[in-house]
Amino acid sequence: MEEYLFKDYKHRLNALDEDIRKLVLKYAEEFYVQDKCTKPEAIDRAIAKAEMERRKL
Numbered sequence: 001m002e003e004y005l006f007k008d009y010k011h012r013l014n015a016l017d018e019d020i021r022k023l024v025l026k027y028a029e030e031f032y033v034q035d036k037c038t039k040p041e042a043i044d045r046a047i048a049k050a051e052m053e054r055r056k057l
Contacts, residue, residue, distance in 0.1 A: 005029060009043050016047070023050040 006013070006028055013021050027046035031037045037045065 005032065006039060006043060009039070012043060012047075016050075020047075020050050020054060023053070 003025060006025060013024060016024060024043070024046045027049050028039075028042040031042035031045050032039060035042075
């Protein structure tokens, strides 16, 4: 469902590594559904969370 939900943001997701992209889609769906964020906000928050997790911050 994640990929379909955020298909309009494919251009942003394609710039990410495959592993990070999977995490971003997972987190974005969680933010969108649970926190009732907008799609752009969910993507932004998910990218930040995945990148921070990758860098162990």
